Amino acid sequence: MPKKDTENNNKYNRAPIVTFMGHVDHGKTSLLDVIRHTKVQQGEHGGITQHVGAYSIEYKNQPITFIDTPGHRAFTQMRLRGGKAADIVVLVVAADQGVQPQTKEAISHAKASGSSIIVAINKMDLPGADSQKVKQQLAQENVLVEDWGGEIVSVEVSAETGDNVEELLDAILVVAELQNLKADPSGELEALIIEALSDPRQGVVVNCIVRNGTLKVGEDVEASGLSARIKRITNESGTSLKEAVPTMPVSILGFSELPNVGDLIVSKGSELAALAISKDEMEIIGADTKKMVSVIIKADTRGTLEAVKASLADLVTASVGNTFSLKFVHTATGDITDSDILLAQSVDGVVIGFNVNVSHTADSLSQSVKVPVKTYRTIYDLIDDAKDLLEWTAEKEEEKIKGRAGVLKLFKLKSGDIAAGSKVLAGRLSKGAKAAVYDKNPADLTEEDEPLHVGVIKNIRCGTEEVSSVGKGQECGIMLKDQFEDIKPGMFIEVL
Numbered sequence: 001m002p003k004k005d006t007e008n009n010n011k012y013n014r015a016p017i018v019t020f021m022g023h024v025d026h027g028k029t030s031l032l033d034v035i036r037h038t039k040v041q042q043g044e045h046g047g048i049t050q051h052v053g054a055y056s057i058e059y060k061n062q063p064i065t066f067i068d069t070p071g072h073r074a075f076t077q078m079r080l081r082g083g084k085a086a087d088i089v090v091l092v093v094a095a096d097q098g099v100q101p102q103t104k105e106a107i108s109h110a111k112a113s114g115s116s117i118i119v120a121i122n123k124m125d126l127p128g129a130d131s132q133k134v135k136q137q138l139a140q141e142n143v144l145v146e147d148w149g150g151e152i153v154s155v156e157v158s159a160e161t162g163d164n165v166e167e168l169l170d171a172i173l174v175v176a177e178l179q180n181l182k183a184d185p186s187g188e189l190e191a192l193i194i195e196a197l198s199d200p201r202q203g204v205v206v207n208c209i210v211r212n213g214t215l216k217v218g219e220d221v222e223a224s225g226l227s228a229r230i231k232r233i234t235n236e237s238g239t240s241l242k243e244a245v246p247t248m249p250v251s252i253l254g255f256s257e258l259p260n261v262g263d264l265i266v267s268k269g270s271e272l273a274a275l276a277i278s279k280d281e282m283e284i285i286g287a288d289t290k291k292m293v294s295v296i297i298k299a300d301t302r303g304t305l306e307a308v309k310a311s312l313a314d315l316v317t318a319s320v321g322n323t324f325s326l327k328f329v330h331t332a333t334g335d336i337t338d339s340d341i342l343l344a345q346s347v348d349g350v351v352i353g354f355n356v357n358v359s360h361t362a363d364s365l366s367q368s369v370k371v372p373v374k375t376y377r378t379i380y381d382l383i384d385d386a387k388d389l390l391e392w393t394a395e396k397e398e399e400k401i402k403g404r405a406g407v408l409k410l411f412k413l414k415s416g417d418i419a420a421g422s423k424v425l426a427g428r429l430s431k432g433a434k435a436a437v438y439d440k441n442p443a444d445l446t447e448e449d450e451p452l453h454v455g456v457i458k459n460i461r462c463g464t465e466e467v468s469s470v471g472k473g474q475e476c477g478i479m480l481k482d483q484f485e486d487i488k489p490g491m492f493i494e495v496l
Contacts (some may be wrong), residue, residue: 001429014058014183015063015247016176017085017209019115021106022092027122031092032068036171038157040150047120054194054209055236064176065209065247067194080436083397085192088175089115090168091143092122095156099137107141114174119145119154125161125304133245180310183246189213191265193223194249196258198333199302203256208265215244215252220268221448222260225266258333261303292443293390294349296340297331298356305331307353311379314385326390327443336373338362344371350389355383403427403495404442405470407487411477420487424449429478430469433457433496437484442494454496455482 020028089110144150157164194208232253233241244250266272299305336358353375376382405422437453458481
């Protein structure tokens with residue numbers, strides 16, 4: 001139990017919560033390994049931290065809680081949440097590489113969260129180490145360390161040799177003392193979720209850090225719109241506890257579904273319950289008038305699931321140049337099963353797995369029904385390969401479309417006919433073709449969806465000229481032989 005503050009009856013001086021941030025491979029986890037005397041990094045695929053972990057130590061009779069956050073750009077949201085959870089951000093910069101893109105991103109998150117910053121210039125043992133150059137680059141990002149006229153503490157360290165790691169811990173304690181950190185074990189419960197996963201033996205396991213109040217076995221709690229009764233609490237060593245007080249990192253059992261990483265666990269009925277975020281709904285990334293690719297994602301934890309979604313969304317909004325859209329039909333943790341394959345088959349989609357296995361029956365089924373299934377162990381491989389997979393799938397989907405146009409505006413002709421000013425989105429539309437009108441993108445239709453109208457294309461005009469057919473990208477006026485007076489902008493005309 002932290003030391004009691006005699007001036008505030010229920011307030012206690014609590015341990016600082018510290019987050020390590022920085023560019024990939026700059027040594028965040030290696031530094032934490034030295035501090036904890038463990039080898040977490042050796043268990044990570046590709047040497048990259050891909051889950052958020054929390055650990056506590058005692059240094060000079062004072063507790064410190066650490067959150068180790070991943071450095072790859074795909075884990076932006078996890079790093080952002082880590083920053084918000086932390087009192088102190090240790091910005092790790094490699095002395096031989098200096099400020100990199102994710103270093104700048106980490107600086108933005110640290111500043112936005114209001115956390116205090118300590119700079120750890122790592123890899124000082126390498127021949128190319130240049131701490132002054134690093135400090136200069138940091139100054140350009142408005143991060144001024146003490147010997148550059150600022151107030152930010154910087155420590156030159158080496159995770160490889162262990163040099164000055166104790167000085168880094170001393171700096172953390174000094175900054176924490178200046179913050180005068182307090183918590184109330186008898187106050188409202190606030191526990192921040194830093195990971196959530198499904199364990200085959202235990203069920204849903206939630207890793208969290210208690211920020212205020214006391215988390216107790218048997219207590220009814222809420223998070224992410226879910227309710228649970230705490231069945232078990234264990235510390236990072238696996239020891240069972242009856243309760244957890246502020247700044248303790250613990251794992252809990254009791255939830256039947258996975259809550260969201262970054263959400264708060266609060267007491268059921270608490271005034272803080274409104275802070276719980278509702279469960280995810282199906283998401284569409286990109287405009288729904290583009291080629292739509294349906295995706296089923298399975299990952300080992302909630303945190304990596306979120307990272308994979310973010311990476312794929314990046315391919316749509318940036319790398320691919322907005323040539324198609326993504327529909328996340330189903331995203332969940334756990335291995336790829338027959339039901340995932342059948343779902344992908346029903347929506348003509350693909351299955352992407354991250355750090356998960358494909359069951360033998362699911363593998364056989366995917367081959368027989370021709371559903372693409374790809375699994376990855378590192379986020380780099382996923383990004384490199386998924387772009388081609390999704391573009392190929394999008395092209396295949398478009399090949400199946402005979403003709404599709406989106407209605408932009410309506411024109412009433414002297415004859416009384418209505419011309420639907422439209423843009424062809426895929427395939428071709430031809431005079432005399434049978435067509436249906438839908439009030440939503442046909443890519444999103446289910447078996448239950450019926451067309452608003454079925455008729456025949458009477459005429460197609462491009463400008464003042466009547467044409468026999470129009471192809472993708474062309475704008476035209478479409479008239480149906482059987483008038484549909486309720487047609488409106490935003491609807492779709494689909495060749496049957």
